[in-house]
Amino acid sequence: MANEQKRNSTTSILSLPTDVLSKVLARVGSSSSTDLFSAKLCCKLFNEVSDADTIYQRVSLQKFEIVPWHKIDKVSRFLKKCRQCKNPKAVYRKAVVDYFSDKHLDRSLECLEDAANSGHPDAAYALGIIYIFVGTDELKRRGMRLLTGLQWGLKLCRENLRALLRMIWVKNPVFLNPTPICCAMTHERKTSSWPMDVDDVEESTCEGCACDEEVGVCAALPNR
Numbered sequence: 001m002a003n004e005q006k007r008n009s010t011t012s013i014l015s016l017p018t019d020v021l022s023k024v025l026a027r028v029g030s031s032s033s034t035d036l037f038s039a040k041l042c043c044k045l046f047n048e049v050s051d052a053d054t055i056y057q058r059v060s061l062q063k064f065e066i067v068p069w070h071k072i073d074k075v076s077r078f079l080k081k082c083r084q085c086k087n088p089k090a091v092y093r094k095a096v097v098d099y100f101s102d103k104h105l106d107r108s109l110e111c112l113e114d115a116a117n118s119g120h121p122d123a124a125y126a127l128g129i130i131y132i133f134v135g136t137d138e139l140k141r142r143g144m145r146l147l148t149g150l151q152w153g154l155k156l157c158r159e160n161l162r163a164l165l166r167m168i169w170v171k172n173p174v175f176l177n178p179t180p181i182c183c184a185m186t187h188e189r190k191t192s193s194w195p196m197d198v199d200d201v202e203e204s205t206c207e208g209c210a211c212d213e214e215v216g217v218c219a220a221l222p223n224r
Contacts, residue, residue: 014045025050029059056085066093067167083111088120096126096164102172121150125157132215133174144211154214 016024025046029036036059040047049055059082064075082090092115099108109130115123124146131143150157 014043018049021045021049022052022054026052026055026058029055031060033060033063053085056082057087059087061087061089061093066164067097086114086118088115088118088123091115092120092123092126093164095123096161097168099130100165100170100172100175101168105172116146121153122157122160125150125154126161128211129161129215130174132211147211147214158214 013021025036025039028039029050036050036055040050061079061082064079068075079090079094083094091111095108095111095115098104099112109127112123112127112130116127128143128146128150131139131146134140134143147154
């Protein structure tokens with residue numbers, strides 16, 4: 001009786017339209033890559049459907065090291081496929097590691113912009129910090145807009161970037177320069193118009209000063 005119910009359940013899943021099954025597997029993968037890999041082993045249909053670009057675009061990377069101690073070809077191919085399919089998390093990771101390591105700078109910025117435009121907050125935060133450090137007036141203004149646009153997500157984005165940068169050796173000379181200044185005004189510091197850490201006792205009245213405080217994230221860089 002139990003075996004018959006199991007067969008009926010499997011048959012009903014396999015009878016789903018391919019597009020519906022793809023959405024189901026995409027949701028599975030977005031929660032757990034392990035569960036997605038297990039589903040791929042269930043049958044030929046699952047394996048074929050789970051190879052769709054839309055699934056790689058959403059799959060969770062939580063179980064994958066950002067900077068692995070040992071390179072595993074199978075994992076490298078999987079992450080490369082995720083980046084090719086515009087998975088924002090995969091694109092963000094690679095772009096930040098490359099840019100702060102002084103590799104493929106133009107391409108890394110393009111990838112961060114793509115990830116930020118897709119709605120990835122960590123990418124928007126990293127891009128904002130980079131634009132401010134690059135130093136041109138226009139890029140600095142764009143960086144400030146990105147940071148102020150994050151609002152309540154700033155603290156988590158800051159912690160995520162710090163955690164990533166602690167895993168690598170930062171070689172980009174841009175970040176060896178003196179910390180840039182966003183606000184050149186002289187005024188009293190009061191409660192900020194947009195939130196930072198709840199532990200901050202004294203914050204700025206303007207967005208420029210708030211951005212000046214934000215770029216302090218680079219104090220966590222290994223070579224500063």
